[in-house]
Amino acid sequence: MPxxxxxxxxxxxxPLGDTLDALAENLLAGRSATRQVFDRQGDRLVxxxxxxxxxxxxxxxxxxxxxxxxxxxxxxxxxxAAGALADAxxxxxxxxxxxxxxxxxxxxxxxxxQEDAAGGGDQIRHPQRDRQSLVSFVQQQLGVSxxxxxxxxACASGNYAIALARQWVRHGLVDVCLxxxxxxxxxxxxxxxxxxxxxxxxMDDPERASRPFDRDRDGFVMGExxxxxxxxxxxxxxxxxxxxxxxVAGFGATSxxxxxxxxxxxxxxxxxxxxGALADAxxxxxxxxxxxAHATSTTVGDRAEARALRLVFGPHTATTPVSSTKSMTGHLxxxxxxxxxxxxxxxxxxxxxxxxxxxxQPDPDCGELCHVPHxxxxxxxxxxxxxxxxxxxxxxxxxxxxxx
Amino acid sequence: MSTPxxxxxxxxxxxxxxxxxxxxxxxxxxxxxxxxFPGVELAGHFLKHADEQTIVALEAVRRAAERFELDTRxxxxxxxxxxxxxxGRLAGVQILERFAKSGGSGVPPHAVAQNSLHSVSGxxxxxxxxxxxxxxxxxxxxxxxxxxxxxxxxxDTARIPGIWLLLTQFDPEPTPDEQGRPLAGTTCHxxxxxLMPGAAGNSRLSLYPGSxxxxxxxxxxxxxxxxxxxRPEPSVAEVAACVESAERGLATRWSCWLPxxxxxxxxxxxxxxxxxxxx
Numbered sequence: 001m002p003x004x005x006x007x008x009x010x011x012x013x014x015p016l017g018d019t020l021d022a023l024a025e026n027l028l029a030g031r032s033a034t035r036q037v038f039d040r041q042g043d044r045l046v047x048x049x050x051x052x053x054x055x056x057x058x059x060x061x062x063x064x065x066x067x068x069x070x071x072x073x074x075x076x077x078x079x080x081a082a083g084a085l086a087d088a089x090x091x092x093x094x095x096x097x098x099x100x101x102x103x104x105x106x107x108x109x110x111x112x113x114q115e116d117a118a119g120g121g122d123q124i125r126h127p128q129r130d131r132q133s134l135v136s137f138v139q140q141q142l143g144v145s146x147x148x149x150x151x152x153x154a155c156a157s158g159n160y161a162i163a164l165a166r167q168w169v170r171h172g173l174v175d176v177c178l179x180x181x182x183x184x185x186x187x188x189x190x191x192x193x194x195x196x197x198x199x200x201x202x203m204d205d206p207e208r209a210s211r212p213f214d215r216d217r218d219g220f221v222m223g224e225x226x227x228x229x230x231x232x233x234x235x236x237x238x239x240x241x242x243x244x245x246x247x248v249a250g251f252g253a254t255s256x257x258x259x260x261x262x263x264x265x266x267x268x269x270x271x272x273x274x275x276g277a278l279a280d281a282x283x284x285x286x287x288x289x290x291x292x293a294h295a296t297s298t299t300v301g302d303r304a305e306a307r308a309l310r311l312v313f314g315p316h317t318a319t320t321p322v323s324s325t326k327s328m329t330g331h332l333x334x335x336x337x338x339x340x341x342x343x344x345x346x347x348x349x350x351x352x353x354x355x356x357x358x359x360x361q362p363d364p365d366c367g368e369l370c371h372v373p374h375x376x377x378x379x380x381x382x383x384x385x386x387x388x389x390x391x392x393x394x395x396x397x398x399x400x401x402x403x404x
Numbered sequence: 405m406s407t408p409x410x411x412x413x414x415x416x417x418x419x420x421x422x423x424x425x426x427x428x429x430x431x432x433x434x435x436x437x438x439x440x441f442p443g444v445e446l447a448g449h450f451l452k453h454a455d456e457q458t459i460v461a462l463e464a465v466r467r468a469a470e471r472f473e474l475d476t477r478x479x480x481x482x483x484x485x486x487x488x489x490x491x492g493r494l495a496g497v498q499i500l501e502r503f504a505k506s507g508g509s510g511v512p513p514h515a516v517a518q519n520s521l522h523s524v525s526g527x528x529x530x531x532x533x534x535x536x537x538x539x540x541x542x543x544x545x546x547x548x549x550x551x552x553x554x555x556x557x558x559x560d561t562a563r564i565p566g567i568w569l570l571l572t573q574f575d576p577e578p579t580p581d582e583q584g585r586p587l588a589g590t591t592c593h594x595x596x597x598x599l600m601p602g603a604a605g606n607s608r609l610s611l612y613p614g615s616x617x618x619x620x621x622x623x624x625x626x627x628x629x630x631x632x633x634x635r636p637e638p639s640v641a642e643v644a645a646c647v648e649s650a651e652r653g654l655a656t657r658w659s660c661w662l663p664x665x666x667x668x669x670x671x672x673x674x675x676x677x678x679x680x681x682x683x
Contacts, residue, residue, distance in 0.1 A: 042504060106520050106522070108544065109491070133543070133545055134544075145665070152540035153525075164554060164557065164558065167557045171557055173613050173666075191511035254535050257532070261517050276563065394537070
C-alpha cells in the first residue's frame with residue numbers, strides 16, 4: 001500500500017481571504033465575494049460581475065515595490081507558494097530538501113500576453129521575450145530546487161496539480177512538493193465566456209448572481225485567486241512534527257470525449273472520475289461526509305453533475321451533503337479546484353458544511369441532492385470529495401481525508 | 405511502487421511512435437479534413453478553430469496507430485498527456501487585436517477552448533473517443549520536459565493502462581506579423597508516443613531523477629532579473645529525428661538533462677517488430 005501523502009502547508013489568495021481562518025469564517029458565514037467589478041478595455045472601464053482578490057500579500061523576504069511591479073499572475077502564484085512553504089515551516093529551512101512544484105495553469109501565456117498588451121506591449125509578437133514559465137519563476141524566487149511542471153486541464157487544473165504532486169512524493173522524485181494553481185481575472189477570458197453566454201448577467205444584484213443548482217441561475221461569475229499546498233509523506237511530516245491539514249487520499253480523472261466546451265449528456269465519465277477517486281481512497285460513497293461540487297451555476301453543467309452524483313451515490317444521494325462554494329467565491333477558473341480543496345479542508349477542520357448561498361429554489365433536476373442551502377451547518381466530516389470539471393471534457397475528483 | 409534511483413529509473417515501454425510536421429501554409433487544407441479514427445465520427449468542422457499544434461498532434465497519433473497496427477478503440481481508458489509549447493500565439497495576435505478594437509464582445513467564443521494548455525489533449529481525447537484522463541503539460545519553455553516527466557509519473561494516478569504522450573511545437577517559434585501570420589517560414593512538429601507501464605521490449609522512455617539540481621538555483625535571483633536556465637532546451641524536432649532514424653532501421657537513443665537536474669532517456673529499437681512485441 002503506498003504511503004500516505006499529507007497536506008502540511010497552504011498559501012491562499014482568494015476573494016474570501018488570504019488565510020485559512022479568514023476563508024473558513026467567510027465560507028461558513030455564507031458571505032458572497034461577488035460584486036460589481038470593472039474590466040479595463042482600452043480606455044473604457046466596463047462594469048461586470050466578478051469576484052476579485054483585493055490585496056495580494058507581499059511574501060516574507062520580498063521587497064514590496066519590486067513585488068508590486070510583477071505581473072499580477074506572478075504575484076498571485078508567488079504569494080501562494082511562498083505562503084504554503086512558510087506555513088509548513090520550510091521557508092527558511094528547505095536547503096536540504098528537493099522541493100517540487102506543480103502549478104495548475106489554464107492559459108498562462110494568454111494571461112501574460114494580454115497583461116502585457118494592456119500595458120501597451122506586444123510581447124506576443126516577440127517570442128524571444130517569452131523566456132521563463134511561471135513555475136520556473138516561482139521556483140527561482142523561492143530558491144528551491146526539485147522537479148517542476150505546469151499542468152493544464154482548464155477548470156480542473158488544480159486537482160491534476162495536487163494529484164501529480166502526490167505521485168512525485170510517493171515516487172521519491174521530490175521530498176516535498178508545492179501544488180496548486182493561480183488565476184487572474186482577464187478581460188479577454190471574461191469576454192470569451194460572455195460570448196459563450198456562460199456568464200451571469202445579473203448586474204443589478206451581483207451578490208446573488210452566482211447561484212449553483214438554483215432554478216433561476218443564469219450563468220457563472222468569474223473570479224480570481226489561488227491556492228498552493230505543501231504535500232509531503234506522512235513519515236516526513238511525523239518526523240518533523242508538522243501539522244497535517246488533510247491526507248490527499250484519492251484522485252480520479254476521466255474525459256467526456258464529447259465536446260470541447262459543453263459537458264457530456266452522458267453522466268458516466270464524470271461518475272467514473274468520482275468512482276476512481278473513491279476507489280483510490282479505498283472508501284465507499286456512504287462514507288463521504290461532504291461533496292464540494294463543481295457546480296458553476298450554469299444549467300447544463302449543474303444538471304450534468306447532479307446526474308453523475310446520483311449515479312455514484314445511489315441511495316445515499318439524499319443523505320450526502322453537497323454544496324458549491326462557487327456561490328460565494330465565484331468561479332475561479334484554473335484556480336477553482338485548488339481553492340475548493342481548501343474549502344474541503346475548512347469542512348474537515350471546522351466539522352462544518354459550507355453552504356450554497358442563493359439556493360432559493362433548487363432546480364428540480366438537481367432536487368434529489370442533499371443541498372446545504374444558505375447557511376452552514378455542523379456535521380461530522382472525516383472525508384470530502386471535490387469535483388472539478390473543465391473544457392476539453394476533463395472530469396476530476398479529489399478525496400481529502402482527516403488525518404487521525 | 406518503487407522509488408526511482410540512478411540504477412532503477414522510472415520507465416515506460418514505448419509501443420508505438422509517430423511523427424508529423426507541417427508548414428504553416430498546409431493548415432488551411434488540414435483543417436478541412438479531420439483524421440478518422442475507428443469508432444468515432446468527427447464533425448467536418450472539428451478542426452476549424454483548432455490550434456495548429458492540435459492538428460499536427462492528431463496526425464502524429466494517426467500515423468503511429470497505423471504504422472504499429474493499433475486499434476485506438478482498445479485505448480478507451482488510456483490517458484492523453486499533451487505537451488504543447490506556446491499554444492495559440494498566432495491566433496492570439498488576432499484575438500488581442502479584436503479585443504483592442506471591439507472590447508470583450510470581439511473575443512471569439514472558441515478562444516479559451518482551442519488555444520489553452522488543455523486544448524491539444526482535450527481535442528485528441530474527443531477525436532480518439534478516449535475516456536481516460538486528458539491533460540496538458542508545460543505550455544512554455546521546457547514544455548517537453550514537463551510532458552515527459554509527467555507521463556512517467558502519472559501511471560498509477562488513476563489506474564491508467566497506457567498513455568498517448570504528445571510533444572508538439574513550432575520550430576522555429578513563429579514571430580507573427582500584425583495579422584498573426586509568421587514573418588518567416590516555420591514548421592509545426594509533433595511526436596506521438598504510445599506508452600505502457602513497465603519496460604518490456606527494447607523501446608522505452610526512462611526518467612533518472614538525478615541530483616536535486618541545487619546548483620541551478622544557488623544564486624538567488626532578484627524579482628526583476630530572474631536567472632534563466634542556461635541548459636540548452638531540447639526540441640520536438642530532435643525527438644522526431646530520433647524516431648525517424650528508428651524508422652529507417654537504426655536503433656537510436658536520445659537523452660536530455662532536465663532543468664531541475666533529472667535526465668530523460670528515449671531508446672528506440674531499430675525494428676518495428678520489436679515495438680510490436682512490446683505491445
